[in-house]
Each structure stands twice: as structure tokens, then as C-alpha cells.
Amino acid sequence: MKIIREKHSLVMRWTHWINFPLLGIMIWSGLLIYWANDEYQISISGHTFFHFFSQRFYDVLKIPHRLSEGMAFHFLFMWFFTLNGIFYTFYTLISGEWRSLWPQKSSFREAWLVLLHDLHISKCAPPQGKYNAAQRIAYSAIILMGAGSVLTGLAIYKPVQLSWLTWVMGGYHLARIWHFLLTLGYVLFFIIHIVQVILAGWNNFGSVVSGFEIASKPVKTISHEEE
Amino acid sequence: MKKNKLNNPLTLEQKIKRRNFLSFGIFGVLGAAAYGSWKWLYHSPEETAGITAGTKAPLRRALNKTEIFFRRLTFNENHMVKTYPVEMAAKQVRHNSDIGSEDEIDSEQWQLKVIRKDKSQLNISLNEIKKLQKTDLVFDFKCVEGWDQIQHWGGLRFRDFMEHFGLEEEAKPSYVGLMTPDKEYYVGIDMPSAVHSQTLLAYEMNGNPLPEQHGKPLRLIIPVKYGIKNLKRVGTITFSDQRPPDYWAEQGYDYYSGL
Numbered sequence: 392m393k394i395i396r397e398k399h400s401l402v403m404r405w406t407h408w409i410n411f412p413l414l415g416i417m418i419w420s421g422l423l424i425y426w427a428n429d430e431y432q433i434s435i436s437g438h439t440f441f442h443f444f445s446q447r448f449y450d451v452l453k454i455p456h457r458l459s460e461g462m463a464f465h466f467l468f469m470w471f472f473t474l475n476g477i478f479y480t481f482y483t484l485i486s487g488e489w490r491s492l493w494p495q496k497s498s499f500r501e502a503w504l505v506l507l508h509d510l511h512i513s514k515c516a517p518p519q520g521k522y523n524a525a526q527r528i529a530y531s532a533i534i535l536m537g538a539g540s541v542l543t544g545l546a547i548y549k550p551v552q553l554s555w556l557t558w559v560m561g562g563y564h565l566a567r568i569w570h571f572l573l574t575l576g577y578v579l580f581f582i583i584h585i586v587q588v589i590l591a592g593w594n595n596f597g598s599v600v601s602g603f604e605i606a607s608k609p610v611k612t613i614s615h616e617e618e
Numbered sequence: 619m620k621k622n623k624l625n626n627p628l629t630l631e632q633k634i635k636r637r638n639f640l641s642f643g644i645f646g647v648l649g650a651a652a653y654g655s656w657k658w659l660y661h662s663p664e665e666t667a668g669i670t671a672g673t674k675a676p677l678r679r680a681l682n683k684t685e686i687f688f689r690r691l692t693f694n695e696n697h698m699v700k701t702y703p704v705e706m707a708a709k710q711v712r713h714n715s716d717i718g719s720e721d722e723i724d725s726e727q728w729q730l731k732v733i734r735k736d737k738s739q740l741n742i743s744l745n746e747i748k749k750l751q752k753t754d755l756v757f758d759f760k761c762v763e764g765w766d767q768i769q770h771w772g773g774l775r776f777r778d779f780m781e782h783f784g785l786e787e788e789a790k791p792s793y794v795g796l797m798t799p800d801k802e803y804y805v806g807i808d809m810p811s812a813v814h815s816q817t818l819l820a821y822e823m824n825g826n827p828l829p830e831q832h833g834k835p836l837r838l839i840i841p842v843k844y845g846i847k848n849l850k851r852v853g854t855i856t857f858s859d860q861r862p863p864d865y866w867a868e869q870g871y872d873y874y875s876g877l
Contacts, residue, residue: 393630395637408645412652428764458763459870463673466872467680550760551699551842551877552692563758563766601641605634 396606398521398598400488406479407599413472416464417540418574423461431571443571469544476537491521493531498524509587533580536573543570669806669861672870685874689808693876699816699841702756707770711823713831714761717865718803719851725827725835728799730819731854735787742783744835748821750774750782755816755839760877762844762866771839773820777813788857789813795862796838799853806862807840807847811876816841819852844875 425431426449432442483489501524507513509525516523522530546557546566560566588596598604628636665675673681725744732740753775760766780789794812797804811817818839821828828834833850840847846866856862867873 393634395630395634408649412656416656425764428761430765459673459866462762462872463677463681463870466684467677470680470684549688549692549877552688552694552697554697554700563760567764597638597642600645601638603637 392607394606395603397602398604399602400482400486401602402479402482402486403488404599404602406475406482409475410472410479413468413475414577416468417472418577420461420464420468421574423457424465425571427458427461431568469541472537473541476534476541480534480538492527494524494527498527500524502528509590529580529583533577536576536580540570540573543567543573667868669863670867670873672868681872685872685876689874689876693810695810695814699757699877702758702768704754704756704770706768707756707824708767709824711769711832712761712765712767714763714845716831716850718798718800718849719830719833721800722830723799723834723851728835730836730852732783732785732788733854733856734785735791735857740783744821747774747779747819747836751778752822753778753818754822755818755841757816757841759841759848760844762846762871762875770824771818771820772822772825773818773836773839775815776817776819776838776840777815779819780813785857791857791859793858793860793862795854795856795858796849796852797854797856798849798851801853803849803865804863805838805847805849806864806867806873807838807843808874808876811840811842814840814842842877844877846871847875 422444425443429443433440483492504513505516505523505525508516519526542556543560543566545553546560547563547570550557550563550566557563557566560569594604659674659676662674662676665671665673665678670678728744730740730742730744730747732742734740751774752772754770754772756768756770758766759769780786789809792809794807794809795804796807819836820833820839821836823829823832828837833852836852838847838849838852861867861873864873866875
């Protein structure tokens with residue numbers, strides 16, 4: 392028998408969806424800033440394997456002279472990105488939703504089993520609550536990454552007035568590299584996230600819009616499982 | 619209708635349909651609204667050209683508000699820029715632009731013009747400036763483009779300059795304007811940043827007189843700002859309570875550009 396099972400709170404759903412275009416705008420405007428002096432590349436003993444980014448990017452996106460545009464957008468949307476993140480974090484802590492999100496002791500071991508299952512190497516996945524072990528780690532990590540982006544961003548933005556923060560973030564150059572790597576991390580997360588969402592099917596996707604999912608038989612509630 | 623509703627509670631299928639319709643409907647409407655807002659912002663009118671220009675009006679408002687927020691929250695005249703040992707300074711000092719300092723200049727003929735509050739003008743020669751206490755500064759020069767370089771500059775501290783030439787009244791307004799002799803390049807600096815103890819009117823680079831490319835004979839070195847505010851070849855200095863014209867702020871950049 393079908394039943395409606397409540398899955399995601401309204402706040403979780405909306406902060407999630409608001410974050411999606413915000414992060415898109417932050418990455419896009421960040422690239423306009425980065426492209427003014429694209430110095431990062433992966434070189435090993437003199438051979439450049441990868442340069443961020445190829446000439447094709449410039450040609451397609453008409454990059455030159457868009458530094459000020461990138462900065463203007465970046466410094467406006469950073470507010471929304473930061474506030475959305477703070478709001479979500481506080482909500483998660485106060486509502487107790489962090490319990491189904493934050494990794495448990497067993498999560499790091501179980502995450503491997505989840506991975507093996509996802510890659511069709513192993514047939515059974517470990518039991519899970521709202522999120523499986525790999526999701527707990529990934530979704531908690533992405534929150535920390537968001538905080539990292541804001542802090543490294545501030546360290547680059549005000550290296551004199553917030554010099555203590557720049558120091559904590561490893562100095563001006565390292566803070567910039569962290570800021571850049573975190574962006575690459577979001578892109579990597581996004582790709583895996585989308586693949587997983589497609590694999591998990593429509594019911595799972597729909598629940599992040601509607602908040603509920605349709606279960607085929609009565610199941611114990613999540614709070615029950617946690618106990 | 620009312621009777622029908624009371625008699626037949628929604629079936630599970632109907633409940634699911636209704637909730638899906640509502641949530642996806644709201645999701646679609648708000649998504650479209652977000653897209654519309656973005657389109658509006660992206661195509662919003664340019665600001666009215668004045669002291670600042672070159673960006674969209676709402677973005678300029680945001681830049682100005684953000685500037686004020688961070689100025690009030692973080693600016694402290696006692697916060698010093700990190701300095702380095704002189705050996706770490708670059709021998710080949712990076713150079714980006716010659717706007718306002720393309721032509722050759724004769725340091726002997728050059729004079730710094732200071733427009734005082736009563737409109738009277740001070741003309742100061744390079745020798746007069748060189749006679750005063752020199753300050754050396756080795757710091758990480760930061761370009762708005764994203765590159766930075768440890769550089770060694772020497773010159774007269776701006777606050778010493780103000781004091782020596784009796785510019786107490788001129789130190790009261792909120793802004794300093796600096797302009798090249800040919801008026802091609804100009805910057806506006808808030809007074810607290812101008813009188814920051816590491817702000818220099820520099821006449822030396824790596825212990826030698828400034829080369830043409832680096833603003834001969836006198837330039838501004840203001841470590842609490844991005845390079846765009848470090849005006850080369852100072853011609854005129856003015857004081858004002860309004861923001862003086864600023865070359866890059868007219869090209870869409872943040873007026874404050876503070877670090």
C-alpha cells in the first residue's frame with residue numbers, strides 16, 4: 392500500500408533551491424574575476440598539463456574587460472550566498488535536522504560500502520536513515536565548503552583590515568588557491584550530485600520540491616530509526 | 619460542492635496530486651520569478667554617468683553600500699600592511715599601464731600643485747619633498763586583476779606631507795583627489811586611507827629615482843588600496859567632501875577599492 396512519507400522540510404528545500412542559482416552566479420562572476428589574470432595551471436616538471444582555462448573559454452564567453460562586471464556581481468551576490476548559508480545552518484542546528492545530516496562514527500566506514508554499491512560492485516547497501524553514509528559526508532562537507540568559500544573570500548577581499556583572517560586562511564596566496572579549489576570542488580560535487588539524482592529517480596527528485604515521497608509500504612519514521 | 623467535500627475525503631492519490639500540483643506550481647512560479655529578476659538585473663539600466671559610471675545602477679548601489687559596510691566594520695588606521703625584508707623586493711617591477719604618464723617629463727621642471735581650501739595654490743618642487751624625512755616601504759602590491767608583487771618604494775609619508783605644508787584645514791574634508799599633469803588619470807581617496815601611516819608620495823623605487831614607467835617623478839603608493847588607486851606622476855592634489863573623479867570608478871570599478 393502506498394503512503395505519503397514526509398521527507399524534507401520547507402526550509403531545507405528552499406535554501407537548497409535558492410543556493411543553486413546563487414552558486415551559479417558566484418561561479419560565473421568569480422570566473423570573470425579570475426580571467427583577468429589566469430595564473431593557475433597544473434605543471435609537473437616544466438610540462439603544463441592543464442591551464443585554467445583554455446582559449447576556447449575566452450572566445451565563447453567574450454571574456455576580456457569583464458573584470459569590473461564580475462566584481463560587481465560577485466560582491467552583490469556574496470551577500471545572498473552568505474545569508475542563505477547562515478540561515479540554513481542555523482535552521483538545521485535549531486530544528487535538529489543536523490542529526491540526520493551530520494556524519495556518525497560509522498559513516499566513514501559505511502561510505503565505502505555505499506560507494507561499492509553505487510558502482511555495482513557490491514549488491515547490498517548498508518542500512519540508512521534519511522541520508523546514507525556517503526550523503527551525510529558529502530552534504531556536511533558542502534556546508535563546510537560554503538563556509539570556507541566565504542572565509543577565504545573575505546581573506547582575499549580585505550587582506551589588510553582582516554589580516555588575522557588572511558593569516559588563518561594561510562596567507563593571501565593560499566587563501567586564493569583555497570577559494571579557487573573550493574570552486575572546483577563545487578563543480579565536482581555538482582556533477583556527482585546530478586548523476587546520483589538521476590540514478591535515484593523521480594520520486595527522490597520530487598521530494599526535494601514537494602517535501603514528501605511516496606513509500607510503497609508502511610515504514611518506521613526517521614526519528615524512530617535514529618533511536 | 620460543500621456537501622461533496624465533507625462526504626468524500628480526498629483519496630491518497632488525490633492528496634498526492636494536490637500536493638504535487640501545489641509544490642511544483644509554486645516551484646515553477648518562483649523559479650520563473652527568479653529568472654525574470656535575473657534578466658531584469660542583467661539588463662537593468664546603466665548608472666547615470668558622474669563620479670562613477672560603467673556599471674548597472676543596482677550593482678553600483680550594491681557596491682556603494684558594501685563599501686560603506688566594510689569601511690565602518692573593518693577600517694582601522696592602526697591596521698598595518700604586512701612588510702617584508704628589502705631583499706624580497708622584485709628587481710623587475712611589474713608595470714601595467716601608462717595612462718596619464720606616457721610623455722617624457724623633466725623632474726626639474728615638474729612641480730606638485732596643491733589646491734588649498736581657500737583656492738590658493740601651493741607649488742612644491744621635488745627637492746622640497748626630498749628634503750623631508752624619507753620613509754621606505756617594502757610591501758605586497760596588489761593589482762585588482764589578481765596579481766601581486768613584493769615591491770620596494772621610498773618617499774614622503776602622505777601624513778608627513780600634510781603636516782609639513784600646513785594642510786591641517788585640508789585634512790578635514792573626507793576625500794583627496796589626485797590627478798596627473800595631463801589630467802588623463804585621476805583617483806579619489808578617502809581621507810582615512812590617505813593619511814594611513816603607510817601611504818607614501820613615493821619618489822624612489824628600489825632605492826633609485828622613479829623610472830618613467832613607474833610614475834616619475836612622484837607617485838602615490840597606497841598599500842591599503844588596489845593598484846588602480848596608486849596614481850603615477852602626481853600633478854595636482856585637491857581636497858573635497860564629495861568624492862573626486864576617479865578613472866577606474868568611471869569604468870565600472872568600485873570607488874573605494876580598499877584592501
